Amino acid sequence: MNLSSIRIITADIKRLVQFYEIATGMPFTWYTDDFAEMRTSSGALAIGSTRTLAFFGGDDVASAASxxxxxxxxxxxxxxxxxxxxxxxxxxxxxxxxxxxxxxxxxxxxxxxxxxxxxxxxxxxxxxxxxxxxx
Missing domain, CATH: 3.10.180.10 (2,3-Dihydroxybiphenyl 1,2-Dioxygenase, domain 1)
Incomplete structure (x- = not known):
C-alpha cells in the first residue's frame, strides 16, 4: 500500500491553491473548478472545494477550515x-x-x-x- 495524497477541503479553492503554489513554488494541475492537485515524487497534495463533499455523502462528511x-x-x-x-x-x-x-x-x-x-x-x-x- 502507498499513500497517494492528502486532500484539503476548502470553501475558497482558488485562494488555497494560490497560497500553496506560492509557498511551495510548485504548480497545481486543475482537473475541474472544484479540484486541483500538486504531485511530488512521494505523493500529492489535493485541494477540493466544499462542493466535492456531495460525492462523499454530503456536507457533514468534512468541514472546511476546521x-x-x-x-x-x-x-x-x-x-x-x-x-x-x-x-x-x-x-x-x-x-x-x-x-x-x-x-x-x-x-x-x-x-x-x-x-x-x-x-x-x-x-x-x-x-x-x-x-x-x-x-
Whole structure:
C-alpha cells in the first residue's frame, strides 16, 4: 500500500491553491473548478472545494477550515533558505521560527489561509538524514 495524497477541503479553492503554489513554488494541475492537485515524487497534495463533499455523502462528511490535528509536511533541501523566502511573503503566518527538533529535523511551522498547519523541514542530524536516504 502507498499513500497517494492528502486532500484539503476548502470553501475558497482558488485562494488555497494560490497560497500553496506560492509557498511551495510548485504548480497545481486543475482537473475541474472544484479540484486541483500538486504531485511530488512521494505523493500529492489535493485541494477540493466544499462542493466535492456531495460525492462523499454530503456536507457533514468534512468541514472546511476546521483542522486542529494534522500537519502537512514538506521535505525541503534547505529549510533556512525556505524560511527566508517565506518570511518575505505577505500573509504567511509563521507559528514556529526555525527550530531543530529532538528527532533531527530543522523545521518551521506556519498556517495556510484555512488555518491548517504546514511544516517545511530538512533532516540535519546524521540519524534523520539516514532515515530519509533509505526511502
Amino acid at each position: 483542522n486542529r490535528s494534522v500537519i502537512i509536511e514538506f521535505l525541503v533541501d534547505d529549510m533556512d533558505n525556505e524560511y527566508q523566502r517565506l518570511s518575505n511573503i505577505t500573509g504567511i503566518d509563521i507559528i514556529q521560527e526555525p527550530t531543530t527538533m529532538p528527532w533531527g529535523n530543522r523545521s518551521i511551522l506556519f498556517r495556510d489561509p484555512d488555518g491548517n498547519l504546514v511544516n517545511f523541514f530538512t533532516p540535519v542530524s546524521q540519524e534523520a538524514q539516514k532515515r530519509f536516504q533509505e526511502k
